[in-house]
Amino acid sequence: MAQKPAQKALGPIRRSFAPWLDPSAVPLIRFEKVVKKFGDFTAVDDVSLDIHQREFFSLLGPSGCGKTTLMRMLAGFEQPTSGRILLAGQDLAGTPPYRRPVNMMFQSYALFPHMTVEQNVGFGLKQDGLPKPEIADRVKEMLKLVKLEPFATRKPHQLSGGQRQRVALARSLAKRPKVLLLDEPLGALDKKLREETQFELMDLQMELGLTFLIVTHDQEEAMTVSDRIGVMNHGKLVQVATPGDIYEQPNCRYVADFIGNINLFEGTVAGSGGGEVRISGEDPAGDFVAASDAGLEAGAKVTLAVRPEKMRISIEAPPADARNVLKGEVWDIAYMGDWTVVLVKIDGSEKVVRVSRANMTRTEAQPIAWDDRVHVWFAPDAGVVLTS
Amino acid sequence: MTDAALPARDGASVWRRRALIAVPYLWLLVLFLAPFFIVLKISLSDTVIAQPPYEPVLDLANGWQGVKDWWAGLDLENYGLLFEDEIYWRSYLSSLKIAAISTFLALLIAYPMAYGMARAPKSLRPTLLMAVILPFWTSLLIRVYAWIGILNPEGLLNQLLLGVGLISEPLYIMNTETAVYIGIVYSYLPFMVLPLYSSLEKLDDTLLEAAADLGSPPWKSFWQITFPLSLPGVIAGCFLVFIPAVGEFVIPDLLGGSETLMIGKTLYNEFFLNRDWPVSSALAVLLLLVLVVPIALYNNIQARELEAAK
Incomplete structure (x- = not known):
């Protein structure tokens, strides 16, 4: 599952900010072949990664994939077994956590229970030996930023979960760190508050011009906030790309399956040419055509991955030039409000294909019902051919 | 609260609850x-050479007149004596001093122990x-006796130090205030270690990481x-050592010398050697106060801790 070298930004969202595409750009953080072992267990396995100034970078993966360990090594709480971590060109090895110019917002918030909100936020500044009036000013500024001014003299246990999260954020921002590390920062908040806070985090990052590194297992959160996402699995960095590319150009089955919903068709390469590859599918049996210029050899095992929203569905026969047509029966329908998801059981197969339709109008009758015979098809460029 | 818990408010179960609470109160x-009121009463009586060695004794056979006589015989004379004779207030002060210093020493020793645990x-x-x-x-008594064997001029400690050559003459620790400190700190150390341990064990490591990070x-x-987060344990431990140490008798009696004044010892002397029950009762009541x-x-x-924990 090697990373593709210098991937082109093919994603649907155009970004003016993309220092990772500039070969002359000097990264702010550089992980060089970092390995971390706990006894026999390899938590982080040969990770190399560059993160640039002002980037909002997410480490995404299931629990136990090594993302938190990678972050804790940057904060200085764990030492790499081998490899180097550089911050602004300086090797961090041997620098204790309290001398590193990075600050972390902990998953549990780790607020000091015996201190007031003010004292919590000012803690880092006090350690730097700043004069008291300056600390007071900075604390005030931070509390204004997170809208907690009226709560300055409260203790953490007198605050709600959302307010505590803001205190933790203010505390980690107070020292204006070069890098802010966020460990599952929004995990404890309910959905609505979480979404609100995600946008606030993005605004804050832009306003302050800081570099954010966030660890999360929530793919929606990663997609929402990040400039780039690094997907991790079993200690390895599987793919690093923009949210758009992660979604549209996954480089392996794992990433395709982990992010969003996707239909996977197993098969072997039957032939290729003209920017297209012909795949003979296993289940359902049949031929697929997919756009690919990867130069795949005939007989190679591949997976064709197609997102549900890139599939078309109708009861009538598809247009004559439609390709990759499958027939089947409606198995299940889920009305989600913005989308309707239809599960179709493909004829002569165990495969259930997921198709989603945007509900464009309010009054449209749902044209497809349970047990309807339907056609499902997708364009050659709708699917991604995965070799691993 | 679920609906199922509501019937608990009816009459029968209120009485059941009261009965349950009544048991410890009765105890x-x-x-x-x-016993406290008996001691209080004796402290207001006068010493006599008789059985029991104080008067008045309530004589209900005389009816109401007996109660009146009994009441008239009570006075605060013994308390006055406690303030006149300096041995008593010096015993109190010395007890408080010894207890305070022992508590502090126990804290110094127990904190690293509890932290390590x-x-x-x-x-x-x-x-x-x-x-x-x-x-x-x-038994505490046996453990304190063991210290005699250690602290004696011919005891284990001196034999060891002489053997190693650190000292040329035996140390006279036994029957001094130092021996009392050693005994109290040793005996009450667990009462300091346990509350400290329980508050240190609760300490969340990520708080220390957060502090380092900042x-x-x-x-x-x-x-x-x-x-600061272990303060509840520090306070609990200090009280648990200080309060019983003030009234300690066995340790100063066995390890301390004649110059070691402690209220427990003075009380014992008044009670058993002088057979002055009223004065020693007054001493006990004052100690309680x-x-x-x-x-x-x-x-x-x-109580505040419990409230905060809720």
Whole structure:
């Protein structure tokens, strides 16, 4: 599952900010072949990664994939077994956590229970030996930023979960760190508050011009906030790309399956040419055509991955030039409000294909019902051919 | 609360609850309050050479007149004596001083112990805890006697130090105030270690990581985070050592010399050697009054702790 070298930004969202595409750009953080072992267990396995100034970078993966360990090594709480971590060109090895110019917002918030909100936020500044009036000013500024001014003299246990999260954020921002590390920062908040806070985090990052590194297992959160996402699995960095590319150009089955919903068709390469590859599918049996210029050899095992929203569905026969047509029966329908998801059981197969339709109008009758015979098809460029 | 819990408000179960609460109160009444009032009454009586060695004795055979005579015979004379004779108030002061210094020494020794225990691997902690509690399996008296064997001029400590060549003459620790400090600190150490351990064990490691992350080196984190958060344990431990140490009798009697004044010893002397029950009762009541302040403080703090934990 090697990373593709210098991937082109093919994603649907155009970004003016993309220092990772500039070969002359000097990264702010550089992980060089970092390995971390706990006894026999390899938590982080040969990770190399560059993160640039002002980037909002997410480490995404299931629990136990090594993302938190990678972050804790940057904060200085764990030492790499081998490899180097550089911050602004300086090797961090041997620098204790309290001398590193990075600050972390902990998953549990780790607020000091015996201190007031003010004292919590000012803690880092006090350690730097700043004069008291300056600390007071900075604390005030931070509390204004997170809208907690009226709560300055409260203790953490007198605050709600959302307010505590803001205190933790203010505390980690107070020292204006070069890098802010966020460990599952929004995990404890309910959905609505979480979404609100995600946008606030993005605004804050832009306003302050800081570099954010966030660890999360929530793919929606990663997609929402990040400039780039690094997907991790079993200690390895599987793919690093923009949210758009992660979604549209996954480089392996794992990433395709982990992010969003996707239909996977197993098969072997039957032939290729003209920017297209012909795949003979296993289940359902049949031929697929997919756009690919990867130069795949005939007989190679591949997976064709197609997102549900890139599939078309109708009861009538598809247009004559439609390709990759499958027939089947409606198995299940889920009305989600913005989308309707239809599960179709493909004829002569165990495969259930997921198709989603945007509900464009309010009054449209749902044209497809349970047990309807339907056609499902997708364009050659709708699917991604995965070799691993 | 679910609906199922609501019927608890009906009459029968209210009475059941009252009956349940009545048991410990009855216990306190019979085993604490009643003896206390007996001691209080004796402290207001006069010494006589008789059986019992005080008067008046309530004589109900004389009816109402007997009660009146009894009441008329009570006075505060003994308390006056406690303030006149300097041996009594010097005993109190000396007891408070010895208890305070012992408490402080116990804190100094117990804190690193409790800290080490709380930081030890989880699998090892029950063993360490057991080691702290183990001395309770032997009687206090025997353990204090053992210290005589250690601190004697011919005891283990002196033999060791002489043998090694650190000293050329035996140290006279036995029958001094130093021996009393050693005995009290040794005997009450578990009462200091256990509450400290329980508050240090609860300490969340990520708080220390957060402090380090914000620029606090480990030694500063200790004073800024660990120590303030262990204060409930420090306070509980100090009271648990200080309160019984003030009234300690066995240790000063066995290890201390004649110049070591402690109220427990004075009380014993008054009671058994002088057979002056009224004066020693007055001493005991006054001791209780002296200790009521720290005990009330302790209870108050504990109650607030419980409230905060909710």
